[in-house]
Structure formats: structure tokens, C-alpha cells
Amino acid sequence: MNSHRILFEDLVKSFAAELYSYAFGLCGDRHLAEDLVQETFLRAWNGLAKLRDQRAARGWLYTILRREHARLYQRSRPETLDINDLNPAAVTRYDVSTEAFAVRLAVDRLPPDYREPLLLQVVAGFDSKEIAKILALTPATVMARVSRARRKLREMLAGQESRANPKGLSR
Amino acid sequence: MNCLEFRRQLLIDPQSSEPEFLRHGATCGDCSREYERALSFEQKLHAVLNADHPPGLESRVLLARDLRLNRWLPSSQRQWLSMAASLLLALGLAFWLGPEWSRPFGTGADLSQAVLQHIQNEPEALDNDRDVDPNALAELFSRFGARITGDLGHVSYAARCNIRRQEGVHLVLPGEKGAVTLLFMPNEHLPDSKSVRSAHFDGVIVPTSYGSLAVIGEKSESVSPILARIQAAVDWDT
Numbered sequence: 018m019n020s021h022r023i024l025f026e027d028l029v030k031s032f033a034a035e036l037y038s039y040a041f042g043l044c045g046d047r048h049l050a051e052d053l054v055q056e057t058f059l060r061a062w063n064g065l066a067k068l069r070d071q072r073a074a075r076g077w078l079y080t081i082l083r084r085e086h087a088r089l090y091q092r093s094r095p096e097t098l099d100i101n102d103l104n105p106a107a108v109t110r111y112d113v114s115t116e117a118f119a120v121r122l123a124v125d126r127l128p129p130d131y132r133e134p135l136l137l138q139v140v141a142g143f144d145s146k147e148i149a150k151i152l153a154l155t156p157a158t159v160m161a162r163v164s165r166a167r168r169k170l171r172e173m174l175a176g177q178e179s180r181a182n183p184k185g186l187s188r
Numbered sequence: 189m190n191c192l193e194f195r196r197q198l199l200i201d202p203q204s205s206e207p208e209f210l211r212h213g214a215t216c217g218d219c220s221r222e223y224e225r226a227l228s229f230e231q232k233l234h235a236v237l238n239a240d241h242p243p244g245l246e247s248r249v250l251l252a253r254d255l256r257l258n259r260w261l262p263s264s265q266r267q268w269l270s271m272a273a274s275l276l277l278a279l280g281l282a283f284w285l286g287p288e289w290s291r292p293f294g295t296g297a298d299l300s301q302a303v304l305q306h307i308q309n310e311p312e313a314l315d316n317d318r319d320v321d322p323n324a325l326a327e328l329f330s331r332f333g334a335r336i337t338g339d340l341g342h343v344s345y346a347a348r349c350n351i352r353r354q355e356g357v358h359l360v361l362p363g364e365k366g367a368v369t370l371l372f373m374p375n376e377h378l379p380d381s382k383s384v385r386s387a388h389f390d391g392v393i394v395p396t397s398y399g400s401l402a403v404i405g406e407k408s409e410s411v412s413p414i415l416a417r418i419q420a421a422v423d424w425d426t
């Protein structure tokens with residue numbers, strides 16, 4: 018029991034922060050992201066005895082968190098609205114004063130199938146094989162999806178740039 | 189690697205450390221400019237997506253585990269917990285009412301026995317070198333309408349616990365002889381202080397404005413200084 022406690026505490030200290038980033042990337046809500054991280058670790062605690070290879074713990078935690086997020090959407094699908102209708106000043110969770118706002122919105126607009134592997138690559142630093150394992154896809158599919166995700170981001174950001182600067186004037 | 193392959197890889201993973209990819213990015217004029225743009229965008233993406241986690245997140249996760257707070261559990265799991273709790277209650281009643289088993293918590297049993305039994309049932313609480321986060325402690329006490337107003341010193345264990353079916357706070361901190369257990373027991377009202385002695389433990393249970401406080405150390409531990417310090421450091425709304 019004590020060794021489980023020590024292992025669990027090590028996992029929390031090592032991975033809570035990066036899991037929070039992933040959770041926030043998935044749901045876009047700070048409070049929900051924290052709940053997802055807590056729920057992930059409570060489930061991990063209950064299943065710790067089943068974790069045979071501690072080197073697999075990180076991927077295992079991401080898999081749990083992703084499932085928790087999916088469950089959350091099965092239980093209650095939050096209200097959605099068109100991102101173009103958002104009033105940037107009202108969206109306090111973003112840093113609206115910088116380019117970060119535009120990038121964040123563009124990431125949120127990505128279809129989940131593209132956003133998830135991109136988050137796992139950029140936030141967690143997993144390679145295609147690891148992402149494929151977490152998402153139950155082939156590595157080739159993962160590569161195709163992150164590639165399309167980046168292409169879409171570029172298109173969206175280029176579109177925003179041209180809307181903000183229609184005459185092509187440099188800033 | 190030709191330009192087409194390079195551009196394809198740039199979309200898949202601009203941070204790739206594959207030698208051929210790096211060589212092409214460094215030697216091909218057009219591609220190197222595109223490479224720089226992609227890396228710059230990747231930095232922005234990384235900065236945006238790596239959200240700062242809220243302070244105390246780790247402590248709250250550990251506390252949630254310790255407290256086994258079911259408010260974070262999904263409703264399906266809460267239902268299971270409710271069923272399990274009902275079953276335990278039924279077993280508890282059988283235990284309470286059974287003629288052979290009535291001694292531990294029956295009329296002859298007192299609070300000091302329940303306290304000692306609680307400590308003996310949770311040996312891992314004594315064998316713990318953690319440093320409980322002060323914010324987590326404050327949150328724990330706030331659930332009971334109490335505030336930490338002074339210095340508790342080093343606390344190695346903190347959890348919500350049940351003694352005689354009453355919820356309380358279980359802390360462990362270091363004493364002269366070893367770990368000292370503190371049990372804050374709201375709703376356990378004693379007329380007078382009571383010494384607690386066993387083969388392994390010495391301590392005291394004192395009446396307080398909110399209920400009782402047990403301070404139990406290893407054999408021969410002098411618990412009075414700890415008792416005074418803790419009573420001065422925790423303020424209960426009564």
C-alpha cells in the first residue's frame with residue numbers, strides 16, 4: 018500500500034501540470050480541466066495495481082484523461098456557439114491582447130480528430146507511434162491528422178490576418 | 189530528401205530531429221526560410237497550448253485521493269458508492285445490534301477505545317514522511333467550518349476520517365518519541381479530559397467548544413505542548 022502511495026504521489030508531481038495543459042487544450046475551460054485532472058488521478062489511484070510497467074504510466078494517464086473527457090461529453094454536451102460570434106473581450110480565459118488569442122481560437126476550431134493528436138504532439142511531446150497507441154489509430158493516420166491540423170491552422174490564421182489587414186499593409 | 193518530402197515532414201513534425209530532414213532544412217534556400225517560419229509558429233503554438241496550471245493543483249489531487257471526495261466522481265460512480273455505503277451501514281447495524289459483537293462500540297466502549305482502534309487501523313498514516321501542503325490543510329479544515337490561524341508545524345498526514353460514525357480531521361505530525369496523531373472530532377462531547385493509554389500509545393482527549401480533540405503519541409510522549417500549540421492554531425466556528 019505504501020509503495021502505491023509513493024508511486025501515486027510521484028505520478029501526480031511529475032504529470033499533473035502537463036495533463037492540465039492537455040485537458041485545457043481538449044475542453045478549453047480551466048475549471049473543467051482541473052476536474053478532469055483530478056478525476057484522471059482518482060481513476061489512476063483505483064487502477065494503480067493494474068499498472069505493470071511504470072514506464073507506461075505517462076501514456077496510461079493521458080489515455081485515462083482522454084476517456085474522461087469523452088465521458089464528460091457523453092454525459093452532457095456543453096452548449097456550442099460559432100467561434101466567429103464570440104466577443105473576444107468577453108472570453109476572459111484567453112490572453113486577448115496578443116496573437117496568442119488568434120492561435121488559441123484557431124486550435125479550438127480544429128475538428129477534435131485533428132486537435133487531439135496535435136495536442137498530444139505539441140503539449141506532451143509524444144511521437145506518432147505513442148500518439149497512435151493512445152488514440153487507437155495507426156501511426157500513418159496520426160501523421161496525416163497532425164499534418165492536416167497544421168495546414169488548417171495556417172489557413173485559419175492566414176484568413177484572420179487578411180480580414181484584419183485587408184489591404185495587405187504590413188504592421 | 190527532396191523539397192516535397194521536406195515540406196510534408198514539416199507539417200507532420202517541424203521539430204523532427206531526423207538527420208536528412210535537418211540537412212535539407214539547412215541547405216535548401218527556399219525550404220530553410222519555410223523551416224524558420226514553421227519553427228517560429230511551432231514556438232507560438234507551444235506557448236499557447238501549454239497553459240499554466242493552477243497553483244496547488246498537485247496538493248488538491250493528493251487531498252482528493254486522501255479524502256476520497258466523491259464530489260469529483262461521476263454520478264454513476266457516486267451511485268455505486270451510495271450502494272456500498274448502504275451495505276456498510278447495514279453491516280454496521282448488524283455489528284451494533286449483534287449480542288456477541290456489541291462490546292467494542294456498545295455501552296462499555298468509550299471514545300478512547302475508538303480513537304486507539306482508529307489509529308491502529310490506519311498504520312500508513314503514521315508511516316509517512318510527506319509534507320502536507322498548507323493550502324490543502326486549510327481546505328480540509330474549511331470543510332468543517334474551521335480556520336488555521338497559527339502555525340501547526342510540519343504535518344505529514346492529513347485526511348478526513350470517521351470515528352464512531354462521526355466525521356473529523358485526522359492529522360499526523362512529529363513528536364519527541366515519534367509520530368503524534370491528532371483527531372479533531374466535532375460532535376463528540378466529553379464532560380472532562382480523558383487520558384488514553386495502551387501498550388504502544390499515550391495521549392489525551394480533551395473537550396473543546398466544537399467537540400473533542402485527541403492527541404495521541406508513542407509511549408511516553410509528552411503531548412501537552414503539541415496540544416497547546418494546535419489548540420492555539422485552529423479556530424473553529426462554533
